[in-house]
Amino acid sequence: MSRNRLFRRLLFTNIAIILLTMSILSVLFYIMFENYYFRDKEKIMVEEGKQINTVLNDYLIGDIDIDRLNQDLNVIDRLINASIWVVSTDGRIYIQSKNFEKNWTGVTLSKDDIKSILKGETIVRRGYFGGRFTQPVLTVGFPLVLAGKIQGAIFMHAPIVEMQKTLMDIFFIMLLAIAISIIIAFILISYTSKRISNPLKEMSIATEKMAKGDFSTKINVVDDDEIGDLAKSFNIMSSELGRMDNARKEFVANVSHELRSPLSTIQGYIDGVVDGTIPAEKSKFYLEIAQKETRRMSRLISELLDITKMESGAFPLNISEFDINELIRLTIIKMEARISDKDLMVKVDFESDKEIVEADKDKIEQVLTNLIDNAIKFSNPGGYIHISTEKVKEKVHVKVQNKGKTIPPDEIDHIWDRFYKVDKARSGSPGVGLGLYIVRSIINLHNEDIWATSSDADGTTFTFTLRAKKVKQ
Known part of the structure; x- marks a missing residue:
C-alpha cells in the first residue's frame, strides 16, 4: 500500500x-x-x-x-x-x-x-x-x-x-460542468500519475532487489521524457553494478585460487623437505620453485595494494623530467631473459634519440613493464614486438605492438576493467586481470590518454600519451 x-x-x-x-x-x-x-x-x-x-x-x-x-x-x-x-x-x-x-x-x-x-x-x-x-x-x-x-x-x-x-440555473450548469470536468480530470490524471509513479515504484522494488544482490531486474521504459531517461539510466546502472558484482565475485574466486595454489605448492615442498620425503640433493630445486611461487604471490599482493592506494587517493605522483626513450631501453634490458625464452625480436623506432617528458618516472616504468610483459605473453613464438615513440604537438605518443592472438572487438572496451580477463585460457597466464586496470589508472592520474587497437593484420597495439617537456622560448 x-x-x-x-x-x-x-x-x-x-x-x-x-x-x-x-x-x-x-x-x-x-x-x-x-x-x-x-x-x-x-x-x-x-x-x-x-x-x-x-x-x-x-x-x-x-x-x-x-x-x-x-x-x-x-x-x-x-x-x-x-x-x-x-x-x-x-x-x-x-x-x-x-x-x-x-x-x-x-x-x-x-x-x-x-x-x-x-x-x-x-x-x-x-x-x-x-x-x-x-x-x-x-x-x-x-x-x-x-x-x-x-x-x-x-x-x-x-x-x-x-x-x-436564472442565475442559479446557470450556476447549476456550471457546477455540473465542474463535476464532469473533475471526473474527466480524475481519469486523465490517474493515467498520467500512474505513468509517472509506476516506473518509480519499479525502481524502488528493483533497488530493494539490488540491495540483496539481484541485479537482473530492468525497468520498462515507456516514455521518452525525464522519467524515461531516469529509467534508462537506472537500467544502465543496474547492468554496470551487475557486471561489477560478477567481476568482484570472479576476482575473489581468482585471488583465492591464485593464493591457495602457490600456498599449497609451497607448503607441500617445504613439508617434503622437512620430513625427508624430498631427498636432500633435490631440496634446492623444490625450494627454488617455492621461492618463485612466493614472488608471484608478492606481485599479486603488491598489485592489490596499488589498486587500494589509487582508489583511496593515496597514490601521489612524483613528477620529474626524464628521457622516455632511455626508460624504454632499460625496461627492455630488464626483460631480456623472458624475450629470449620466447625467441622474440624487439624492434625499437624512436622519432628522435631523446624524448624528454614530464611524468612520474617510477610509475611510467610500471606502465611500460606491464605493457611489454603483455606483449611478450601474447606474442607468437619467434615473432616480434614493436615499440615506438612519436611527438604529436605537445604530447609524446608511446606505442607497444605485438603479433599474436587478437582481442575480440566486443571485449576491447572491457580490457581496462578491474578483474577482467579477455581469455582465461589463451595464454596460461596466472594473472587475475589487474595489470591493465593499474596501467590505465596510472595514465589517468597523469591526466593523459591510453587506448588499444587489435586486428589480424596489425596485431594488438597499446598507445598512451605523456606530456612533452615545454621548450623555453
Whole structure:
C-alpha cells in the first residue's frame, strides 16, 4: 500500500488544484455574470422607460386615450417583467401597470424617494424599496418629461427572484460542468500519475532487489521524457553494478585460487623437505620453485595494494623530467631473459634519440613493464614486438605492438576493467586481470590518454600519451 503514496499524492494534489482553480473561476464567473445580467436588465428597463415617456407624451397631447395608455403600459410590463408606476411631482402614484397584486394608485411616496429623480437623475436600487415589497426587486427610477419639463417620475420594479432563479440555473450548469470536468480530470490524471509513479515504484522494488544482490531486474521504459531517461539510466546502472558484482565475485574466486595454489605448492615442498620425503640433493630445486611461487604471490599482493592506494587517493605522483626513450631501453634490458625464452625480436623506432617528458618516472616504468610483459605473453613464438615513440604537438605518443592472438572487438572496451580477463585460457597466464586496470589508472592520474587497437593484420597495439617537456622560448 505504501508503494502507492506517490501516485495518491500526485492524483489528489492535481485534483485539488483543478478543483480549487475551477471553484475560484466559477465564483468569479458567477459574480461577473450576475453583474452583467443586472446591468443588462437595468439597460433594458431604462430603454423601455424612454418608451413609456413617449407614450405618456402621446397621451398628454391627445394622440392616444387612457385605454390605449394602459394597454401600452401593460405590454411593456409583460415584456420586461417589471411593474410600472407613474408618479407626480408630489410623490403620488397616479398610474400603475397591472403586474401588481396590490393597488398602489393614490399612495404617496416620500420626498427622499423622488427628490433625486426630480433633479433629472436616474436611480437604480436593489432591495425591498423601503419595505414596500415582500420580495427583493430591482428598481429603476427616472424623470417623467412632458412638454420638455420634468413633471414627475417613472418607477419600474423587476422581481429579483426571477433573475436569481436564472442565475442559479446557470450556476447549476456550471457546477455540473465542474463535476464532469473533475471526473474527466480524475481519469486523465490517474493515467498520467500512474505513468509517472509506476516506473518509480519499479525502481524502488528493483533497488530493494539490488540491495540483496539481484541485479537482473530492468525497468520498462515507456516514455521518452525525464522519467524515461531516469529509467534508462537506472537500467544502465543496474547492468554496470551487475557486471561489477560478477567481476568482484570472479576476482575473489581468482585471488583465492591464485593464493591457495602457490600456498599449497609451497607448503607441500617445504613439508617434503622437512620430513625427508624430498631427498636432500633435490631440496634446492623444490625450494627454488617455492621461492618463485612466493614472488608471484608478492606481485599479486603488491598489485592489490596499488589498486587500494589509487582508489583511496593515496597514490601521489612524483613528477620529474626524464628521457622516455632511455626508460624504454632499460625496461627492455630488464626483460631480456623472458624475450629470449620466447625467441622474440624487439624492434625499437624512436622519432628522435631523446624524448624528454614530464611524468612520474617510477610509475611510467610500471606502465611500460606491464605493457611489454603483455606483449611478450601474447606474442607468437619467434615473432616480434614493436615499440615506438612519436611527438604529436605537445604530447609524446608511446606505442607497444605485438603479433599474436587478437582481442575480440566486443571485449576491447572491457580490457581496462578491474578483474577482467579477455581469455582465461589463451595464454596460461596466472594473472587475475589487474595489470591493465593499474596501467590505465596510472595514465589517468597523469591526466593523459591510453587506448588499444587489435586486428589480424596489425596485431594488438597499446598507445598512451605523456606530456612533452615545454621548450623555453
